[in-house]
Amino acid sequence: MTTRGWVIVGTGLMGKLFPPDLIARPGNQIVGIVSRNKESAIKLAKMHGVSEDLCFTDFDAAVNRPEVHVVYLGTPPSEHSRQVIAAVKHGKAVLCEKPFTTNKKEAVEAVEFARKQKVFLLEALFSHYTPLWTALRQIFRGEHHQISITDLGRPLHLEANIGIPQNPDNAPSLFSSKCGGGALGAVSVYPINLAYTVFGERPTRYEGKIVNGATNVDEVNDITFEYEGGAKAHFLGRIREKDSAPAIIKTENGEIIVDAPWWCPKKMTVRIDGRSEIVLTAQIDGKGYGYEVDEVNRCLDEGLIESPVFDLNRSIDIMDLMDELKANLTQ
Ligand SMILES: NC(=O)C1=CN([C@@H]2O[C@H](COP(=O)(O)OP(=O)(O)OC[C@H]3O[C@@H](n4cnc5c(N)ncnc54)[C@H](OP(=O)(O)O)[C@@H]3O)[C@@H](O)[C@H]2O)C=CC1
Numbered sequence: 669m670t671t672r673g674w675v676i677v678g679t680g681l682m683g684k685l686f687p688p689d690l691i692a693r694p695g696n697q698i699v700g701i702v703s704r705n706k707e708s709a710i711k712l713a714k715m716h717g718v719s720e721d722l723c724f725t726d727f728d729a730a731v732n733r734p735e736v737h738v739v740y741l742g743t744p745p746s747e748h749s750r751q752v753i754a755a756v757k758h759g760k761a762v763l764c765e766k767p768f769t770t771n772k773k774e775a776v777e778a779v780e781f782a783r784k785q786k787v788f789l790l791e792a793l794f795s796h797y798t799p800l801w802t803a804l805r806q807i808f809r810g811e812h813h814q815i816s817i818t819d820l821g822r823p824l825h826l827e828a829n830i831g832i833p834q835n836p837d838n839a840p841s842l843f844s845s846k847c848g849g850g851a852l853g854a855v856s857v858y859p860i861n862l863a864y865t866v867f868g869e870r871p872t873r874y875e876g877k878i879v880n881g882a883t884n885v886d887e888v889n890d891i892t893f894e895y896e897g898g899a900k901a902h903f904l905g906r907i908r909e910k911d912s913a914p915a916i917i918k919t920e921n922g923e924i925i926v927d928a929p930w931w932c933p934k935k936m937t938v939r940i941d942g943r944s945e946i947v948l949t950a951q952i953d954g955k956g957y958g959y960e961v962d963e964v965n966r967c968l969d970e971g972l973i974e975s976p977v978f979d980l981n982r983s984i985d986i987m988d989l990m991d992e993l994k995a996n997l998t999q
C-alpha cells in the first residue's frame with residue numbers, strides 16, 4: 669500500500685476534527701502542520717501525536733517537501749483559493765474544505781490553475797462521500813443494486829433543513845465576513861448539494877430570503893429551488909439555532925427519509941407506495957471525514973486529477989449559485 673504524507677493547514681476546529689479520521693485510515697500520515705503561529709501548530713501537533721519538527725509557519729516550506737503528497741485546507745473560505753493555488757504550484761494534491769471559496773471568481777481561478785497543472789483537487793464536502801450519500805447518488809443515477817429509480821419515479825420535492833447553533837465566541841471565522849463566513853457556506857451548502865444530487869441539475873428558479881446578522885454575515889437562509897416540471901427543494905439553513913429534522917425526498921411513487929443528521933446519516937428509509945419499504949443503514953467511522961480521505965486516495969491511485977463523484981464543475985456551479993442567491997435574496 670502507498671503511504672501518503674498529508675499537511676494540515678489551519679489549527680482551528682477542523683484542524684482538531686479532521687486528523688484523527690485521516691490517520692485512522694491506513695496509509696495516511698501527517699507530515700506537516702501549518703499555522704500562522706508556531707505555538708498553535710505545536711499544540712495541535714501534540715494533540716495528534718505529530719513531532720514538533722513538523723510544525724511550520726511558512727506554507728511553502730511545509731508543502732514543498734518530497735514527503736508531502738496531499739494538502740488539507742482547514743482554513744476559512746477566504747484563504748482557500750490562494751492556498752489551493754500555492755499548493756498546486758508545488759504539485760501537491762489538495763483536499764479543500766467547504767465552502768470551496770467565497771465566490772465563483774475565486775473558484776474558477778483555483779480550478780483552472782489545478783486543471784492546467786494537472787494536479788488533483790477536491791472539495792471536502794464530507795457528506796457527499798459517506799456511505800448513505802453514496803447510496804443516494806446511486807439511486808438517483810439509476811445505479812443502485814437494490815432500489816430502482818423507475819419504481820420510485822422522478823423526484824418531486826426535497827425538504828432538508830440544517831441548523832447548527834454557534835456564536836461569534838466559539839466560531840469567530842464563521843461569523844466574520846472577512847473570512848467568508850455565513851450560513852450559506854457553513855451549513856446550506858449541504859442541502860444545496862443534496863438538491864444537486866437528487867435533481868441532477870441546477871434549479872431554474874429560486875425564491876426565499878437570506879437574513880444577515882449583527883456581524884454582517886448571513887445567519888438564516890430560507891430558500892426554495894424550483895426545477896423544470898415544477899419539482900421543488902426547500903431548505904432552512906441556520907447557524908444560531910439547532911434543527912435536527914430528517915431530510916425528506918418525495919418522489920412520484922414513494923419517498924426517502926434520511927434520518928438526522930442527514931448530512932452524515934446512519935439510516936435511510938426508502939418506501940415505494942404500497943409495495944415495499946427498504947431500510948438502509950451504515951456505520952459512520954469516526955466523525956465521518958475518513959470517506960473523503962478514501963476518495964482522495966482512490967483518485968490518486970487511479971491517476972485522476974478530479975473526482976468523478978464530485979467534479980470541480982459542481983464546486984464552481986455551487987459557488988456561482990451562491991453568488992446569485994446572495995445577490996438576489998439578501999434582505
Ligand atoms: N466538514 C465539516 O464538518 C466542517 C467544515 N468546516 C469548514 O472548515 C473550514 C475551517 O473552519 P473551522 O475549522 O471551523 O474554522 P476555525 O476558524 O476554527 O479555524 C480556521 C483556522 O484557519 C487558520 N487561518 C488561516 N488564515 C486565517 C484567517 N485569515 N482568519 C482566521 N483563521 C485563519 C487559523 O489557524 P492558525 O491560527 O493556526 O493559522 C484558524 O484557526 C471552513 O471552510 C469551514 O466551512 C468547518 C466546520 C465543520
Ligand SMILES: O=C1OC[C@@H](O)[C@H](O)[C@H]1O
Nearest residue numbers: 832834842853854855907
Ligand atoms: O460544515 C459544518 O458542519 C458542522 C458545523 O459545526 C459547521 O458550522 C459547518 O461549517
